Structures are given as C-alpha cells and as structure tokens.
Amino acid sequence: xxxxxPRLPGPEFFADPRHSIAAEGxxxxxxxxxxxxxxxxxxxRAGTWQITAPVAFExxxxxxxLLGLTIGDSEDARRxxxxxxxxxxxxxxxxxxxxxxxxx
Numbered sequence: 001x002x003x004x005x006p007r008l009p010g011p012e013f014f015a016d017p018r019h020s021i022a023a024e025g026x027x028x029x030x031x032x033x034x035x036x037x038x039x040x041x042x043x044x045r046a047g048t049w050q051i052t053a054p055v056a057f058e059x060x061x062x063x064x065x066l067l068g069l070t071i072g073d074s075e076d077a078r079r080x081x082x083x084x085x086x087x088x089x090x091x092x093x094x095x096x097x098x099x100x101x102x103x104x
Contacts, residue, residue, distance in 0.1 A: 006053035009033040018083040021076060023069040030064060030071070032057055032084040041069065057085045 013033055020031040031040040038053035039060035071077045
C-alpha cells in the first residue's frame with residue numbers, strides 16, 4: 001500500500017522571515033505556506049514540529065487557537081498575516097489579529 005505525501009515547501013520558505021512568527025510567550029513558532037497549504041508549529045521547549053497539510057489558513061488558525069497559541073497585534077504580526085493570507089477581502093472576513101487598543 002502506498003500513500004501520497006502532502007506537498008511541502010522547500011528550505012527557502014523557512015529562510016524567509018515573512019512566513020514565521022513567535023506565538024505569545026515565545027515557546028512556539030508558527031509558520032504557514034499558502035502555496036502548499038501547509039501549517040507548521042515548532043515547539044522550542046519540546047524541540048518538535050507539528051505539520052498539518054493540506055489545510056486552509058483559516059482552519060489552521062483555529063487549530064493553533066485550540067492549542068492555546070495566540071499572537072499579539074504588531075507590525076510583525078500584520079506582515080505575517082499578509083504573507084499567509086494575501087487576499088483577506090470579501091463579505092466573510094473577520095479580524096484574526098484584533099486591532100491594537102488605542103486607549104491610553
């Protein structure tokens with residue numbers, strides 16, 4: 001019996017910092033490749049990878065949230081989001097990264 005492995009990005013993907021961001025707390029690194037529809041979670045503490053593919057970005061984000069992973073609002077977070085989800089337009093769009101609290 002043979003199974004088709006999912007298509008995964010090459011090493012150049014991981015060399016590009018636009019595709020990865022540290023989760024709050026810094027223990028996990030989140031990466032998503034929209035071209036191959038592959039999501040990656042690297043646990044620094046455990047030294048392990050969780051790879052999910054193929055998966056839509058929206059579904060992968062839900063998985064990350066269920067695992068307790070979040071990212072704060074920052075320019076890096078917005079850059080990462082644009083790289084992962086380049087077309088967040090249309091009627092069915094919600095904020096994944098909530099706007100920064102502008103109250104002082």
